[in-house]
Amino acid sequence: MVASVLKIKGISKSFGVHKVLHDIDLEIAKGEVHALIGENGAGKSTLMKIIGGIHRPDTGSIEVDGESVAFSNPQAAMAKGISLVHQELSLVPNLSIAQNVFSQREPTNWLGFVKWDELHKRTRELMERLGVDIDPATMVAELSVGIRQLVEIAKALSMDAKILVLDEPTSALSEKEVETLYRIVDDLKAAGVSIIFISHKLPEVFRISDRISVLRDGRMIGTVKAEDTDTDEIIHMMVGRSIEEMYPPRASSVGETVLSVEGLSRGDELSDLSFELKKGEILGFAGLVGSGRTETARAIFGADPVDAGTITLHGRTVKFKSALDAINHGVCYLTEDRKDLGLFLTKNVRTNIVSSSLKKFASQLGLLQHSGIEDTAKYYVQHVKLRPADDKPLVMNLSGGNQQKALLAKWLCADPQVLIVDEPTRGVDVGAKTEIHSHLRQLANSGVGVIVISSELPEILGLCDRVAVFNEGRITAVLDGEGTTQEDVMKYATM
Amino acid sequence: MAISKSATKSSVREFVGRREVGLFLIIVAASAILSLLTPQFLNLNNFISIATGMSYDVIVAIGLTLVLTVGGIDLSVGSILGLTGVVTTMLLRAGVAIPLAVLAGLSLGALLGALNGTFIAKFKINPFIVTLGMMAVARGASVVLTSGYFLSNLPAGYLAIGQGKWFGIPIPIYATIILVIIFDYLLRNWEPLHSIFFIGTNPDAAELSGIKVGKMLIVSYILSGVLAAAAGVFMTSRLAMGYAQFGLGAEQRAIAASVIGGASMSGGEGSIFGTFLGVLLLAIINNGFVLLGLSVYWQGVVNGLILVIAVGVDAIRRMRRGEDRD
Numbered sequence A: 001m002v003a004s005v006l007k008i009k010g011i012s013k014s015f016g017v018h019k020v021l022h023d024i025d026l027e028i029a030k031g032e033v034h035a036l037i038g039e040n041g042a043g044k045s046t047l048m049k050i051i052g053g054i055h056r057p058d059t060g061s062i063e064v065d066g067e068s069v070a071f072s073n074p075q076a077a078m079a080k081g082i083s084l085v086h087q088e089l090s091l092v093p094n095l096s097i098a099q100n101v102f103s104q105r106e107p108t109n110w111l112g113f114v115k116w117d118e119l120h121k122r123t124r125e126l127m128e129r130l131g132v133d134i135d136p137a138t139m140v141a142e143l144s145v146g147i148r149q150l151v152e153i154a155k156a157l158s159m160d161a162k163i164l165v166l167d168e169p170t171s172a173l174s175e176k177e178v179e180t181l182y183r184i185v186d187d188l189k190a191a192g193v194s195i196i197f198i199s200h201k202l203p204e205v206f207r208i209s210d211r212i213s214v215l216r217d218g219r220m221i222g223t224v225k226a227e228d229t230d231t232d233e234i235i236h237m238m239v240g241r242s243i244e245e246m247y248p249p250r251a252s253s254v255g256e257t258v259l260s261v262e263g264l265s266r267g268d269e270l271s272d273l274s275f276e277l278k279k280g281e282i283l284g285f286a287g288l289v290g291s292g293r294t295e296t297a298r299a300i301f302g303a304d305p306v307d308a309g310t311i312t313l314h315g316r317t318v319k320f321k322s323a324l325d326a327i328n329h330g331v332c333y334l335t336e337d338r339k340d341l342g343l344f345l346t347k348n349v350r351t352n353i354v355s356s357s358l359k360k361f362a363s364q365l366g367l368l369q370h371s372g373i374e375d376t377a378k379y380y381v382q383h384v385k386l387r388p389a390d391d392k393p394l395v396m397n398l399s400g401g402n403q404q405k406a407l408l409a410k411w412l413c414a415d416p417q418v419l420i421v422d423e424p425t426r427g428v429d430v431g432a433k434t435e436i437h438s439h440l441r442q443l444a445n446s447g448v449g450v451i452v453i454s455s456e457l458p459e460i461l462g463l464c465d466r467v468a469v470f471n472e473g474r475i476t477a478v479l480d481g482e483g484t485t486q487e488d489v490m491k492y493a494t495m
Numbered sequence B: 001m002a003i004s005k006s007a008t009k010s011s012v013r014e015f016v017g018r019r020e021v022g023l024f025l026i027i028v029a030a031s032a033i034l035s036l037l038t039p040q041f042l043n044l045n046n047f048i049s050i051a052t053g054m055s056y057d058v059i060v061a062i063g064l065t066l067v068l069t070v071g072g073i074d075l076s077v078g079s080i081l082g083l084t085g086v087v088t089t090m091l092l093r094a095g096v097a098i099p100l101a102v103l104a105g106l107s108l109g110a111l112l113g114a115l116n117g118t119f120i121a122k123f124k125i126n127p128f129i130v131t132l133g134m135m136a137v138a139r140g141a142s143v144v145l146t147s148g149y150f151l152s153n154l155p156a157g158y159l160a161i162g163q164g165k166w167f168g169i170p171i172p173i174y175a176t177i178i179l180v181i182i183f184d185y186l187l188r189n190w191e192p193l194h195s196i197f198f199i200g201t202n203p204d205a206a207e208l209s210g211i212k213v214g215k216m217l218i219v220s221y222i223l224s225g226v227l228a229a230a231a232g233v234f235m236t237s238r239l240a241m242g243y244a245q246f247g248l249g250a251e252q253r254a255i256a257a258s259v260i261g262g263a264s265m266s267g268g269e270g271s272i273f274g275t276f277l278g279v280l281l282l283a284i285i286n287n288g289f290v291l292l293g294l295s296v297y298w299q300g301v302v303n304g305l306i307l308v309i310a311v312g313v314d315a316i317r318r319m320r321r322g323e324d325r326d
């Protein structure tokens, strides 16, 4: 076997009394793609943050190229050739793409002034390698989550690392971008770079990795060669039992129209969109990143203004001036960007769960019933199977997938009549994903109109009764979920 | 650990918070040291004079805590205190009835606060810049209006507000205690005011959660302005004059007290009761200076140091928070 570039021995880590990593061993070979998988909260990101110099281990040792290292900060890890793409995006929103990619490392002339031309040229090259043609001077705040993810990857690529850690890089990307990423991973591998790849999407794990290591409850269960194993064995290693990846049965009957949208238009982002949502159905929004799905949701929700179009809710024309207005009418929207637009990271789980329904817990005079808040929060913690099953930890200390579950709990708690969910299973594990699907189906069965925006075609086709395909701000087709193939959808999404 | 014990402990903590308990212990320790150093400290008259002296700072700091919690800052509170005090006393000297003059002072405070809030919420101008500007404008206006003179000869009925006593305790002390209790209760329990915790933590997420971000921002600055004006009324009636330089440096003590009491410079956190304890701690330290006969010039240095330390500790605490659980 080729020499190991990275050798981890006996790593343990606790946060307070909570031990999240137990005695972990892991070896990464030169030029291999090594997948690290496990359920939400298994400890994958924590282990990577230790390798990347963000957390310090309590015990254990790390060797890079046979040399024992102890990183006291991320810069030290970078100096040894380790670069990390975080699960939670960490770009500075009011700086440009180029400034983010080369943050602290901008090319400068002898006077210390930034050489903007070169900075932009190099950023443009990196982004083109990732298949994105975009002005490097664009502010990050204006970018979708998918593009931000690509900028984050460009940043890691720009460091010429020998070990590249990708923590759920594909959770916000659409198929096309994922394909580009695969290609880059193959190139890097050929150039001798080792890649640690974290993902909950098992097909892609099998597609790109040489070896797979499985973590469960902070323990290393084992490492296997990808060619010697299969999905069932891996899932068994992950959860200790088998799970059927199954979608809930589709709607048996749908009722009257709950929401209808006609002629929705804004600039060149949305042009003349029309669709209907029926009581009891799940309607999917499919399409490429930037095709107008999120913009449509935000327009309906009253978060962004529109130029034209009518929205009818339960037969009455409505025009929401703000999110508050929409929520008061029972229309709720779970954002794709959980960190900046969805959650209150420095607050605890309880506070987050009730954040969009505070008024429900207030008396006529506006006085909050704290015991009601506590009970409700505890109920939803159980309901979405949050781990740890506690309403007191700060949301920023939850694992990525558990943050996503907390976000879902927040909107379930608001008692929606119409619920639009944008990438609802981003970063959640196989088991939890099935649970979220069944929650959405239960909502639909109870008479709520549900719209699911997802870049994962299997999810859209497996879960939804009907699928509206978006293409450059238009709906090009509305297809039946049943019997439609991914190719059909892609045809309308790219024609 | 017995379950019942931890349960009561956590409910006590929810009510007052770990921070307040720690602060209380520090205050007890500081008082113990001072009473050992000087016999004059442990004395009812000294306590009453500390309480009266700190009452203006407490009232101003309540407003500042609200503004910090909503994610802003208000540097203009000291100047608003000065200007509203000057305007109220000028009206009184012009013969305007006491209730009307007081109301006019409070309304002016509200108006200036509303201006701050509107520039910040609607025109998205940095709160530091907006209130720095208001600080200069309001102070300048007070100087222009008074030409630097003291405005004395105020009606006796007005002086009774600040100088009157019930059971030997000056009225401003009662007013301060009532305001602390009311605002502490409202911030914890009244949904509209409680929502400022969400706004200060993440304004974008708050907006999309149906919280009235713009409106509550403006309300917070209005409350800050009104409370500063109320402090101006108490101060001018207690000291029996209006003066352009009243409230100088009040913003600095209010920020220090708020942050010591648990407010964060990055928003989303704050406790009125904690702020009260913060002012109390500063007042005891300053009282110590006086009793021990240390130069008053050093007080400014020490107050400044306390501000920097409090804000520095807050920043470190936030950096560390990622490392351990609540």
Ligand SMILES: Nc1ncnc2c1ncn2[C@@H]1O[C@H](COP(=O)(O)OP(=O)(O)OP(=O)(O)O)[C@@H](O)[C@H]1O
Residues within 6 Å of the ligand: A015, A018, A020, A038, A039, A040, A041, A042, A043, A044, A045, A046, A047, A087, A387, A388, A396, A397, A398, A399, A400, A401, A402, A427, A429, B322, B323, B324, B325
């Ligand atoms: N800073 C922290 N403070 C306290 N607990 C933490 C902290 N970071 C992580 N944890 C806890 O450590 C455990 C492992 O979290 P980690 O983020 O490593 O999970 P993960 O395997 O990456 O999960 P996911 O698939 O959801 O991203 C979780 O229980 C989490 O709540």
Ligand SMILES: [Mg+2]
Residues within 6 Å of the ligand: A044, A045, A046, A087, A167, A399, A400, A401
């Ligand atoms: Mg993770």
